[in-house]
Amino acid sequence: MKSGDKECVVGGVICPARTGESSAEGAERRSGDASNIQSQKAGEFTVYPNPTYGSLSIATSAAGTFILYTMLGQEIQKYDLAAGKGDIQLPADLAAGIYIGKFTSTDGGIIKEVRLVYQP
Secondary structure, eight states: OOTTOEEEEETTEEEEEOTTOOHHHHHHHTTTSTTOOSOEEETTEEEEOSSBSSEEEEEESSOEEEEEEOTTOOEEEEEEEOSEEEEEEOOTTOOSEEEEEEEEETTSSOEEEEEEEEOO
């Protein structure tokens, strides 16, 4: 870190903040970090809470498919979603860890990936 830089804590992880940046601003800038506890938003697709204890709320403006993958790219579960807001339950035997969720709308107009932290 440069002189004058600060630190912030996001999800229990110490992260450097830029000079003149508050901890909250630093956390917002790092919204793609897996340790971020804020909702991951991308266009017209939102998934929360993150980290999760097994139940996820998903809001999307288009119907599509949400697929959960391991960090190695192995498919774990596929969920068909209608437009609007819905809830999904992660598999009961899923181990704690970081996973990738990929949403693809039926028309292909929305393709979004999010990192999910699962803490059973």
